[in-house]
Amino acid sequence: MKTRLGTGARIYTALLFLFLYLPIIVIVAYSFNANPVSSSADFTGFTLDWYRQLGGDHEISKSLATSLTVGIQAVAVSLVVGIPAALALSRSHFPGRRVFDQLNLLPLLLPEVVLGIAFMSFYALVGIPFGNVSLVVSHATFCIPYVVILVSTRLAGFDHSLVEASQDLGAGPLRTFFSIVLPELVPAVVSAAALGFVLSFDDVVISFFTAGATSSTLPVLIYSQVKLHPQPTTKALCSLLIVSLSVAVVAFYLIRLRLERRARQREREHATTQADGGDAPQLQAAA
Structure with a gap:
């Protein structure tokens, strides 16, 4: 039974969303401010000049390409390593498994500045050049x-x-994985890929320590511009990133919903198959 929210709950929800999204609304609104002083709160008029200037900025284009390349490659590496690890953990029970589970969470619990310094020291020690390779690994x-x-x-x-x-x-391990296991994992894999790409694209601290002098991701470039020489184009760039990532998140969400519907449909078909005589037809097809 659905219950309607009371007046107090509605007000609280509205204030919560206002608190969360007001800074985003402000930066998008001020990206159209004609005032060239980016630190000023005076709105002197409406302009699209800052967006036009972004198109001819070679440094921004290069940093954007670096962020996209690093994000895609980092997601690919994490899927290649993470999916077999998850499969092994789900089927194996070995001494120290709880310790392994906690170690898996360690990169998420450590402060990013600690990870950034650790990566920087490690790369310097083993001689890995700072650039796209160090960024992808990190x-x-x-x-x-x-x-x-x-x-x-x-x-x-x-x-x-x-x-x-x-x-x-008679099906081999690869045939079994792609025919039986992978279709069930697709929604989780898509979610992990989307989350990993967004985290990689948004990262500043670790990228700051591992990018090196010859390559820079877009968030690091924005951070440097804000700290060293603020420009009005920075707000326009941030607004474009907000819109682009929002569209990407909605698209991934819709894709995940569609994949989950297909997974539920397969589960219903599997249940029907079991009721009609077991899993033999499906498994023979996979074999």
């Missing part, structure tokens, strides 16, 4: 725990007997 390190957590959660309700039955019918 970003993948804090993306992997999210992949392991989300995929492990999805695997908690997975019937592992299907894997054993598929192998008994």
Whole structure:
């Protein structure tokens, strides 16, 4: 039974959303401010000049390309490492597993400045050049725990007997994984990829310590501009990032909903198959 919110609850909810989104609304509004002094709160008129100037800024284009490249590569590495780790943890019970689970969470619990200094010291020690490689490795390190957590959660309700039955019918490990396991993991994998990309794209602290002098991500460039030489184009750039990431998050959310609907449909078909005589037809198809 649904209950309607009272007046007090509505007011509280409105104030909460206002508190969360008012700074975003302000920065988007002031990105159209004609006042060239970016630190000034005086709104002197409406202009699109700051958006036009962004198109010809080579430094911003280069930093954006670096952020996109690093984010995609870091997500790919984290999926390649995190999915097998989650599969191993879901099927294995070994001494020290609880310790491993806690170590998996360690990159999420440590302050980013500590991780940034640790990465910087490690790369200097082993001779890894600072640049895209160091950024990808660093970003993948804090993306992997999210992949392991989300995929492990999805695997908690997975019937592992299907894997054993598929192998008994002659399907190899790769065929079993792509035909039986992976379709069940797609919603979790998409969520992990989206979350990892956003975290990588937004990171400032770790990127600041590991980017080096020749490469810079877009958030680090924005941070440097705000601290060293504030420009009115910075607010326009932040507004474009807000809109772009918001659209991306909504798109990933819709994709996840569609994938979850397909997963529920497969579960209903699986239940129907069991009622009609077991899993043999599905597993024979996989084999």
